[in-house]
Amino acid sequence: MxxxxxxxxxALERRYATKQFDPSRVIPAExxxxxxxxxxxxxxxxxLQPWKFLxxxxxxxxxxxxxxxxxxxxxxxxxxxVVFAARTDLGDxxxxxxxxxxxxxxxxxxxxxxxxxxxIDGFIKPMxxxxxxxxxxxxxxxxxxxxxxxxxxxxxxxxPLEGMNPRAYDEILxxxxxxxxTTVACxxxxxxxxxxxxxxxKVRFDAARLVERI
Amino acid sequence: MxxxxxxxxxALERRYATKQFDPSRVIPAExxxxxxxxxxxxxxxxxLQPWKFLxxxxxxxxxxxxxxxxxxxxxxxxxxxVVFAARTDLGDxxxxxxxxxxxxxxxxxxxxxxxxxxxIDGFIKPMxxxxxxxxxxxxxxxxxxxxxxxxxxxxxxxxPLEGMNPRAYDEILxxxxxxxxTTVACxxxxxxxxxxxxxxxKVRFDAARLVERI
Numbered sequence: 001m002x003x004x005x006x007x008x009x010x011a012l013e014r015r016y017a018t019k020q021f022d023p024s025r026v027i028p029a030e031x032x033x034x035x036x037x038x039x040x041x042x043x044x045x046x047x048l049q050p051w052k053f054l055x056x057x058x059x060x061x062x063x064x065x066x067x068x069x070x071x072x073x074x075x076x077x078x079x080x081x082v083v084f085a086a087r088t089d090l091g092d093x094x095x096x097x098x099x100x101x102x103x104x105x106x107x108x109x110x111x112x113x114x115x116x117x118x119x120i121d122g123f124i125k126p127m128x129x130x131x132x133x134x135x136x137x138x139x140x141x142x143x144x145x146x147x148x149x150x151x152x153x154x155x156x157x158x159x160p161l162e163g164m165n166p167r168a169y170d171e172i173l174x175x176x177x178x179x180x181x182t183t184v185a186c187x188x189x190x191x192x193x194x195x196x197x198x199x200x201x202k203v204r205f206d207a208a209r210l211v212e213r214i
Numbered sequence: 215m216x217x218x219x220x221x222x223x224x225a226l227e228r229r230y231a232t233k234q235f236d237p238s239r240v241i242p243a244e245x246x247x248x249x250x251x252x253x254x255x256x257x258x259x260x261x262l263q264p265w266k267f268l269x270x271x272x273x274x275x276x277x278x279x280x281x282x283x284x285x286x287x288x289x290x291x292x293x294x295x296v297v298f299a300a301r302t303d304l305g306d307x308x309x310x311x312x313x314x315x316x317x318x319x320x321x322x323x324x325x326x327x328x329x330x331x332x333x334i335d336g337f338i339k340p341m342x343x344x345x346x347x348x349x350x351x352x353x354x355x356x357x358x359x360x361x362x363x364x365x366x367x368x369x370x371x372x373x374p375l376e377g378m379n380p381r382a383y384d385e386i387l388x389x390x391x392x393x394x395x396t397t398v399a400c401x402x403x404x405x406x407x408x409x410x411x412x413x414x415x416k417v418r419f420d421a422a423r424l425v426e427r428i
Contacts, residue, residue: 002369003217003225005248011217012255012360034219036425040418041226043362045376049419056428097419105417123377134348138355138398142374145359146226148257153367155216160356162259163337173428184352203319204254205263205311211250214270214387 008153013202015152018159018187020195023077027189031154032080035188038150039082042143046120048098050087050136051143052180054173055080061172068168069185074159078187083169084143085180086136089129095120133181140183151188161185222367227416229366232373232401234409237291241403245368246294249402252364253296256357260334262312264301264350265357266394268387269294275386282382283399288373292401297383298357299394300350303343309334347395354397365402375399 027035039053056062059076065083066075075081087094099117103110124132148158162184169175169182191198204210241249253267270276273290279297280289289295301308313331317324338346362372376398383389383396405412418424 001221003221003367005245005368007215007217008364008367009248009251009255012252015255015257017257031219034223036421037223038226040421040424041223041229041416042359043229043231043374045374047417049424051424052426053424054426054428058428061428101419102417106415134351137348138352141352141355142359142362145256145356146363148356149360149363150222153217153222154219160257160259201320202255203261203316205315207250207254210254210263210265210267212266212268214268214272214275 003153011152012149015148015158016197016200016202018074018078018157018189018191018195019197020192021074021078021157021159021187021189022192025079025190027079027156031156035147035150035154035156039143039147042146044139044142045135046098046116046123047102048090048094048120048139050090050094051140052085053143054083054085056083056173057081064172065164065169065185068172069161069164072161072163074161074187075185077189078159079189081185081187082147083173083185084140084183085170085173085175086133086140086183087179088133088136088181089179090124090132090136095124137183144184144186147186147188156188157191159187161187217367225366226363229362229372230411230414230416232288232292232371232403232405232409233411234406235288235292235371235373235401235403236406239293239404241293241370245370249361249364249368249370253357253361256360258353258356259349260312260330260337261316262304262308262334262353264304264308265354266299267357268297268299270297270387271295278386279378279383279399282386283375283378286375286377288375288401289399291403292373293403295399295401296361297387297399298354298397299387299389300347300354300397301393302347302350302395303393304338304346304350309338351397358398358400361400361402370402371405373401375401
């Protein structure tokens with residue numbers, strides 16, 4: 001059954017970058033499990049999924065991350081905290097793993113996937129390590145966008161967190177040397193009734209600035 | 215009313231990068247207008263909306279873009295084509311425009327927004343033009359993620375398009391010298407019954423590779 005488009009807009013209108021979460025409200029386990037699945041289902045270029053989603057529940061780790069995030073309360077008070085890490089050195093091994101995975105799930109011979117591998121190689125091989133990481137970091141924002149949209153539709157609140165020290169996050173989360181680096185994070189939970197930002201009118205530029213018809 | 219989380223997953227399971235669109239099926243005007251509004255509602259860092267959404271309907275322009283996209287048929291055959299352009303030289307004028315817009319919509323005095331302006335300036339000023347553009351390009355992928363998710367929920371099909379020549383797009387779309395550059399595109403419409411990719415099982419890495427609990 002398709003969602004009525006007005007229901008999508010209502011959810012997006014209600015969504016805002018939540019500053020104050022209600023720490024007493026916990027996302028039901030099944031809802032959260034489904035949101036994790038939605039993260040796994042995020043589309044990515046060639047399907048390479050150049051990311052890790054770190055779900056941080058350990059209270060002391062949350063405290064440390066908060067200290068590395070300008071003390072923002074969302075890091076410790078939201079029901080869930082997702083840290084998005086992007087692949088820093090995507091290469092042959094990743095492409096091989098991906099081709100093997102496709103063959104496994106689709107029950108097709110690996111040889112038949114050589115044309116796909118050639119296309120991926122042709123795209124990746126000319127890239128510098130810096131542009132590869134930048135590309136993977138952009139992919140991560142697809143997951144961030146999908147998570148914020150999905151959560152809003154489920155009646156949950158989110159706050160994307162860019163204002164943090166990603167290298168400190170890497171250290172706290174043990175990501176150093178793993179080939180993944182913190183890119184962005186997102187707190188997910190329920191707004192506090194006291195969050196004054198929830199009551200402010202949503203502001204966007206006029207459509208004339210943002211949309212051009214050709 | 216909140217969406218049941220299973221309905222979100224069903225939409226994401228059904229979604230795939232559509233290779234073949236049905237050129238005879240047109241997205242109803244009201245549904246498309248709402249999807250455009252959903253683009254406008256996309257969250258961005260500090261709310262700066264460093265983007266333009268170009269909605270390309272002109273058939274000859276679509277043909278030219280297709281030629282700049284490895285001839286991919288989605289560019290001409292999907293009901294709608296969105297080109298996402300990111301701001302290439304975000305600066306003081308953008309921040310001023312944004313602060314003025316907040317004051318206008320929220321009916322608050324501009325002086326009261328000086329602390330916000332200071333935070334934004336503190337974030338932006340140390341950045342090189344290259345990292346500013348990279349940051350804005352990542353924001354654009356939030357919009358891409360939100361569009362693909364929203365469209366899937368409305369029963370529409372999408373194909374994100376990275377395999378194209380963004381500088382050729384800029385030239386065709388008249389973006390050169392405007393302070394915006396093509397970053398990615400997305401075709402939106404209805405799958406053709408003949409698209410063999412629609413029937414392939416969806417492939418993702420095992421959750422153990424993608425999700426880490428801390």
